[in-house]
Amino acid sequence: MGVSRIIVAINKLDTVGWSQERFDEISQQVSGFLSATGFQLKNVSYVPVSGLHGDNLVHKSFDPAASWYSGKTLIAELENSEPMTRALTKPLRMTISEVYRSTQSPVTISGRIDAGSLQNGDALLVQPSGEKAYVKSLELDSEPVDWSVAGQNIVVHLSHIDPIHVRVGDIVCDPKQPIACVDTFTVKALAFDIIMPMQVDVHRGRLHAAGRIAEIPALLDKMSGAVLKKKPQIVKPASVARLVVKVKSKVPLEAGQRVVLRSGGETIAAGLLE
Numbered sequence: 001m002g003v004s005r006i007i008v009a010i011n012k013l014d015t016v017g018w019s020q021e022r023f024d025e026i027s028q029q030v031s032g033f034l035s036a037t038g039f040q041l042k043n044v045s046y047v048p049v050s051g052l053h054g055d056n057l058v059h060k061s062f063d064p065a066a067s068w069y070s071g072k073t074l075i076a077e078l079e080n081s082e083p084m085t086r087a088l089t090k091p092l093r094m095t096i097s098e099v100y101r102s103t104q105s106p107v108t109i110s111g112r113i114d115a116g117s118l119q120n121g122d123a124l125l126v127q128p129s130g131e132k133a134y135v136k137s138l139e140l141d142s143e144p145v146d147w148s149v150a151g152q153n154i155v156v157h158l159s160h161i162d163p164i165h166v167r168v169g170d171i172v173c174d175p176k177q178p179i180a181c182v183d184t185f186t187v188k189a190l191a192f193d194i195i196m197p198m199q200v201d202v203h204r205g206r207l208h209a210a211g212r213i214a215e216i217p218a219l220l221d222k223m224s225g226a227v228l229k230k231k232p233q234i235v236k237p238a239s240v241a242r243l244v245v246k247v248k249s250k251v252p253l254e255a256g257q258r259v260v261l262r263s264g265g266e267t268i269a270a271g272l273l274e
Contacts, residue, residue: 006034006044007077014050018065023048037190037238038222047074087150091177092116092124094154095205096170105136105157107166111206112153116174119147124158125175126166127252132175133161169207171252181250187243187259188220189271195235195243200268202247203260211247213261218242235269243269 008030016022027046034044047056048069055061058075072080087093093115102108122135138145139155148154156172173179189195195213202209219229220240235241245261253259253273261269 004039004043005081006039007074007081008044008046009049009074010046011049011051013048013066014053014055014063018048018061018063018068020068023069045071045077047071047077049074087115088117090115090150092118092122092172092174093179094118094156094172095207096126096166096168096172097206099163099166099168101163102157105159107133107158107161107163108155109158109166109172110153110155111172113148113150115150117147117149118154118156123175124172125178126161127171127173127179128181128250129165129167129170130181131161131165133158133166135159169205171207173252179252179254181252183248183250184214184244184246185253186217186274187245187261187269187271188225188274189241189243189259189261189269191235191237191239191241191269193237193263193266193268195241195269196233198263200245201262202245202251203262204253204257207251209247209249209251211245213243214246215244216241217244240271242274243271 010023010026013019013023031041031044035041048066049056055063055066056069056073058073060073094113095111096109097111099109118135118138120135120137124133124135126133136157136159138148140148140152171179197213199212202211216232216235217230218227218241219232219235220226220242221228222240255273257273259271259273260267
């Protein structure tokens with residue numbers, strides 16, 4: 001899924017008297033799991049915490065039994081982590097999470113800007129309907145703003161578009177550099193269950209579509225991505241594979257996006273589109 005940095009908060013250590021032995025035991029167990037999954041342990045931190053009393057969340061624990069821990073608090077670990085690079089210079093991509101009527105516009109949408117930027121008066125394209133719209137006004141944290149950028153959750157009041165063309169899960173994009181609508185895509189995925197050619201539900205944010213795994217071109221090495229086996233019959237849990245997925249109707253998807261595959265209400269795989 002593109003995650004490289006992990007902070008593990010080991011909670012309820014107050015219930016075992018802030019036992020360093022128990023903390024080390026859990027840390028070693030989790031390290032073994034993360035290492036086997038392909039994470040570099042230099043990018044993994046462990047913090048002993050007590051949610052009940054707030055120890056080591058924002059402030060260091062005052063409990064003498066926890067004095068053995070000299071590391072950072074959970075908030076400090078988060079704040080000292082490198083932030084994700086926001087795709088400010090890429091073409092506009094915004095996933096619609098809500099659609100409603102407001103006093104400002106008969107079509108108001110909200111969602112997170114995944115890439116690019118927005119400003120009042122911009123022309124937009126809504127996919128997969130292919131309908132154009134214009135930004136009438138913007139709101140950030142309930143305050144009017146003139147522009148917004150990748151990483152922000154924004155409310156957009158639209159004009160020149162009929163509500164029937166705008167749905168939750170749709171993508172708002174730049175009309176000059178639109179996202180493509182596809183009915184077949186390839187994903188490099190980590191399996192959580194046994195996978196074979198089968199019916200699946202495809203989820204990306206609020207977008208979901210019925211489809212099927214049509215082909216399994218290769219089983220891949222977790223660390224290097226090298227092909228281990230071509231065209232396997234099945235993929236076992238905790239394995240990484242390249243999957244070709246076909247969906248029943250065209251949906252807005254492109255390389256680099258994260259998708260989740262579900263079957264029977266259970267998540268069976270997740271990964272990045274190639």
